[in-house]
Amino acid sequence: MLLRLFLMLLIAVPAQAETVTATRTIRANAIITDTDVVLSAVAVPNGYQRLADVVGQEARVVLYPGRPVLLDDIGPPALITRNQIVQVHFRGNGLEIVTEGRALERGAIGDLLRIMNLSSRATLFGQVQKDGTILVRQ
Known part of the structure; x- marks a missing residue:
């Protein structure tokens, strides 16, 4: 009842x-x-x-x-703004390279961004990390 x-x-x-x-x-x-x-x-x-x-x-x-x-x-708030100089970490096959790049768009933690390597002028894609760096994986 x-x-x-x-x-x-x-x-x-x-x-x-x-x-x-x-x-x-x-x-x-x-x-x-x-x-x-x-x-x-x-x-x-x-x-x-x-x-x-x-x-x-x-x-x-x-x-x-x-x-x-x-x-x-x-x-989430953007950590990276367009044209900002960022530290780029490339990791692949047991190799790690750290260089500088220019962000070609805005991005927050976890976003996949286009970046340009300043020394080679190559366009890469990388993921924004918590510390504001970009991680490029092969």
């Missing part, structure tokens, strides 16, 4: 879903702070439901006030 009553209460009370929305216009490449977003009582399928998931992330596109923050709209 108690189980039936409990199930009826669950069915009668709809779950409240909230979505994170922007409070002001946030430009692309800006870091989102806790004053930039609030929870609104609208359920959006591709939106964030927790403020903690959004605060500290970087806007990938312009976020407008009152609109929900979608999963593809934000990401």
Whole structure:
């Protein structure tokens, strides 16, 4: 009997879903702070439901006030900017080479970036590491 009553209460009370929305216009490449977003009582399928998931992330596109923050709209902050000189580590077949390169695009930890080796002018692809270096594997 108690189980039936409990199930009826669950069915009668709809779950409240909230979505994170922007409070002001946030430009692309800006870091989102806790004053930039609030929870609104609208359920959006591709939106964030927790403020903690959004605060500290970087806007990938312009976020407008009152609109929900979608999963593809934000990401981790970029460590590498375009044209920045970075340290490149090449590892392959038991060999490690460290040189300098120029980043040809922006990137965050784990992103695959195009870089240009400054000495050979060759274009390479490498993964951004936590310390801001680029790891090129063969």
